[in-house]
Amino acid sequence: MPVSDTVHIQLPGDRRYEIRIGAGLLDSSDAWHGLPRAAAAVIVSNETVAPLYAGRLRERLQQVYGRVDLVVLPDGEQHKGWESLNRICDHLLGAAMDRKTVLFALGGGVIGDMTGFAAAIYMRGVPFVQVPTTLLAQVDSSVGGKTAINHPLGKNMLGAFYQPERVIADLDTLDTLPDRELRAGLAEVIKYGPIADALFLDWIDANLDALLARDKGVLAHAVRRSCEIKALVVGQDEREQGLRAILNFGHTFGHAIEAGLGYGAWLHGEAVACGMVLAADLSHRLGLVPADAVLRLRALIERAGLPLRPPQLGVDRYLQLMRVDKKAEAGAIRFVLLEAVGRAGLHAVPDAVIAEVLQAHGAA
Amino acid sequence: MPVSDTVHIQLPGDRRYEIRIGAGLLDSSDAWHGLPRAAAAVIVSNETVAPLYAGRLRERLQQVYGRVDLVVLPDGEQHKGWESLNRICDHLLGAAMDRKTVLFALGGGVIGDMTGFAAAIYMRGVPFVQVPTTLLAQVDSSVGGKTAINHPLGKNMLGAFYQPERVIADLDTLDTLPDRELRAGLAEVIKYGPIADALFLDWIDANLDALLARDKGVLAHAVRRSCEIKALVVGQDEREQGLRAILNFGHTFGHAIEAGLGYGAWLHGEAVACGMVLAADLSHRLGLVPADAVLRLRALIERAGLPLRPPQLGVDRYLQLMRVDKKAEAGAIRFVLLEAVGRAGLHAVPDAVIAEVLQAHGAA
Numbered sequence: 143m144p145v146s147d148t149v150h151i152q153l154p155g156d157r158r159y160e161i162r163i164g165a166g167l168l169d170s171s172d173a174w175h176g177l178p179r180a181a182a183a184v185i186v187s188n189e190t191v192a193p194l195y196a197g198r199l200r201e202r203l204q205q206v207y208g209r210v211d212l213v214v215l216p217d218g219e220q221h222k223g224w225e226s227l228n229r230i231c232d233h234l235l236g237a238a239m240d241r242k243t244v245l246f247a248l249g250g251g252v253i254g255d256m257t258g259f260a261a262a263i264y265m266r267g268v269p270f271v272q273v274p275t276t277l278l279a280q281v282d283s284s285v286g287g288k289t290a291i292n293h294p295l296g297k298n299m300l301g302a303f304y305q306p307e308r309v310i311a312d313l314d315t316l317d318t319l320p321d322r323e324l325r326a327g328l329a330e331v332i333k334y335g336p337i338a339d340a341l342f343l344d345w346i347d348a349n350l351d352a353l354l355a356r357d358k359g360v361l362a363h364a365v366r367r368s369c370e371i372k373a374l375v376v377g378q379d380e381r382e383q384g385l386r387a388i389l390n391f392g393h394t395f396g397h398a399i400e401a402g403l404g405y406g407a408w409l410h411g412e413a414v415a416c417g418m419v420l421a422a423d424l425s426h427r428l429g430l431v432p433a434d435a436v437l438r439l440r441a442l443i444e445r446a447g448l449p450l451r452p453p454q455l456g457v458d459r460y461l462q463l464m465r466v467d468k469k470a471e472a473g474a475i476r477f478v479l480l481e482a483v484g485r486a487g488l489h490a491v492p493d494a495v496i497a498e499v500l501q502a503h504g505a506a
Numbered sequence: 507m508p509v510s511d512t513v514h515i516q517l518p519g520d521r522r523y524e525i526r527i528g529a530g531l532l533d534s535s536d537a538w539h540g541l542p543r544a545a546a547a548v549i550v551s552n553e554t555v556a557p558l559y560a561g562r563l564r565e566r567l568q569q570v571y572g573r574v575d576l577v578v579l580p581d582g583e584q585h586k587g588w589e590s591l592n593r594i595c596d597h598l599l600g601a602a603m604d605r606k607t608v609l610f611a612l613g614g615g616v617i618g619d620m621t622g623f624a625a626a627i628y629m630r631g632v633p634f635v636q637v638p639t640t641l642l643a644q645v646d647s648s649v650g651g652k653t654a655i656n657h658p659l660g661k662n663m664l665g666a667f668y669q670p671e672r673v674i675a676d677l678d679t680l681d682t683l684p685d686r687e688l689r690a691g692l693a694e695v696i697k698y699g700p701i702a703d704a705l706f707l708d709w710i711d712a713n714l715d716a717l718l719a720r721d722k723g724v725l726a727h728a729v730r731r732s733c734e735i736k737a738l739v740v741g742q743d744e745r746e747q748g749l750r751a752i753l754n755f756g757h758t759f760g761h762a763i764e765a766g767l768g769y770g771a772w773l774h775g776e777a778v779a780c781g782m783v784l785a786a787d788l789s790h791r792l793g794l795v796p797a798d799a800v801l802r803l804r805a806l807i808e809r810a811g812l813p814l815r816p817p818q819l820g821v822d823r824y825l826q827l828m829r830v831d832k833k834a835e836a837g838a839i840r841f842v843l844l845e846a847v848g849r850a851g852l853h854a855v856p857d858a859v860i861a862e863v864l865q866a867h868g869a870a
Contacts, residue, residue: 155519224588235659238830263627266654266665290630295599301630302666466602 149369167312178269180242183207186257187248188217220406222252222292230260241265250276251283258289262304272306275315277327281368284309286376325447326411334371340484388486391478392418398463402455415448425479452505457497513733531676542633544606547571550621551612552581584770586616594624605629614640615647622653626668636670639679641691645732648673650740689811690775698735701755704848752850755842756782762827766819779812789843816869821861
């Protein structure tokens with residue numbers, strides 16, 4: 143019997159959906175039972191993932207849907223833009239797909255975000271299901287209803303809040319994940335500790351080697367606890383008015399790194415890992431947490447094989463990039479800072495302190 | 507004192523907004539009081555409307571917002587696509603506009619739909635205000651939260667449900683509306699009679715000459731009653747699951763006419779007017795309404811100077827175009843049909859009956 147677990151997501155109103163987590167789910171009919179009926183389903187995937195899993199998913203879906211199409215997009219964050227979004231929409235319209243058509247996002251966060259956005263806007267909304275095949279997507283981007291594409295002037299700048307019908311996270315798909323991407327996914331797992339759960343941070347510390355070795359039982363717990371924390375936060379703040387911002391710990395610096403180097407140079411999780419170190423140091427310099435909290439996070443990120451040193455873009459460029467970030471309003475840039483190990487909040491930070499941190503970490 | 511009236515729109519949850527209707531509203535500070543505060547506002551308009559009203563709107567908004575930008579798009583339904591949408595998004599990102607920025611849609615339905623869609627997706631949602639300057643937009647497209655762009659394969663195929671903060675319908679802006687567009691707007695006013703309010707149909711019959719002469723008092727009633735009926739319908743069915751479909755009376759044929767000729771050849775209202783005659787005839791042939799209901803609607807549409815005869819695209823092309831319409835699911839095409847004068851519902855219609863009607867009206 144496969145390991146299997148379910149996280150229940152409750153949304154405002156009567157809406158709800160489930161995250162199924164386990165090994166062997168692609169081959170378990172139970173995980174796919176009860177999805178919306180339609181004449182057709184469309185799997186959206188990329189050139190890397192489609193050859194590995196699209197055939198099995200298609201077989202599974204053909205037991206329910208009369209027609210199952212496959213749209214294969216180029217792989218990578220640099221392809222998360224209008225062009226790929228258009229390819230999905232063009233396919234749906236070219237095949238005269240109706241408004242009950244169910245989209246299945248088979249891949250990582252990029253595929254999930256783009257497929258979700260396409261589902262949100264096609265005929266003003268069709269149902270979609272997330273089938274995340276990267277650790278990052280399983281613990282982060284498939285929970286919370288954020289969908290988006292990038293714009294040359296900023297990451298995730300165009301998108302919608304749109305919830306999936308279900309998330310099906312088959313841990314077996316992580317077997318084919320490159321090591322670098324597994325580590326990048328761990329950055330988001332680590333994130334949930336400092337912002338919300340000190341005990342989970344202890345657990346990650348103790349189980350990091352097993353996580354890196356892809357132990358299924360340990361991975362299952364990491365994915366489940368990450369989803370639970372994210373669901374708890376998102377459930378209180380679906381439209382990102384306040385609390386939800388804490389999920390962006392490390393992301394303001396991280397987005398600047400990604401945009402500054404050009405999307406795809408660093409993986410999202412790598413940029414976030416480095417951004418967390420910078421944001422933790424910012425928290426310390428503003429007197430919110432002691433130095434050892436920064437050192438401990440830094441050590442864990444280093445053990446996970448993630449980058450500590452930000453690229454040398456220069457202070458002015460960083461400030462410029464961070465000012466266009468969605469979290470910025472006119473005036474001082476706001477960061478998610480640690481207020482303790484296990485608690486975070488949004489704080490406006492003077493440019494001078496940001497510059498100090500960037501310089502101290504070799505980014506200037 | 508200007509004529510002024512307010513329709514209150516109640517949405518699911520605690521959301522609500524107002525439609526202000528009256529002469530002189532662009533110059534009345536009261537109509538603009540209490541809108542969301544922000545560092546910046548962006549007026550989106552087109553090459554026809556901007557020279558007429560953007561200056562006055564800008565002056566009005568500069569009393570509230572520190573910065574007021576203007577984005578001017580080319581005019582016409584054929585420009586309601588990705589390219590124009592991108593121009594709005596590019597401007598917002600180029601100016602580093604934050605997520606509190608308020609968009610103002612100054613123009614007809616095309617500007618309203620595109621601006622609303624841009625507001626829905628920019629940073630996953632910024633507030634927007636509708637300032638409709640055509641009769642069509644005042645009675646139809648600024649109520650109900652539908653936003654969209656066209657795709658070469660279909661009208662309004664990509665979009666979102668997204669509600670404005672307020673609608674401000676200044677009847678004085680109708681003074682500069684070309685006669686052909688006024689008549690096209692009347693098509694949607696007429697529509698509300700047969701689908702929902704037989705008494706309103708009587709009123710339109712009695713006041714058509716005053717409407718065509720742009721009498722402000724009569725226009726105010728037509729706009730208010732149209733908005734009230736639409737609000738009543740939309741309020742019960744925001745996401746278009748059922749009842750709301752009746753607002754698309756005449757639209758299935760109408761969209762096929764627009765798409766078949768290429769967007770912009772016929773005005774939307776013209777296509778809908780002709781589509782209503784066809785749909786009424788369909789209702790009669792299926793035994794739902796007597797022949798005189800069709801004749802009466804036909805006579806009113808003729809008096810309003812709107813087209814009765816559909817373009818000769820051929821039956822097959824019509825069927826193909828209508829099958830890609832959002833209202834279509836796999837199988838028989840569904841139409842909004844009259845079940846009485848003042849009541850409508852959705853009905854699946856066999857292709858043979860559709861063909862019969864198209865042939866009878868010279869569309870084959």
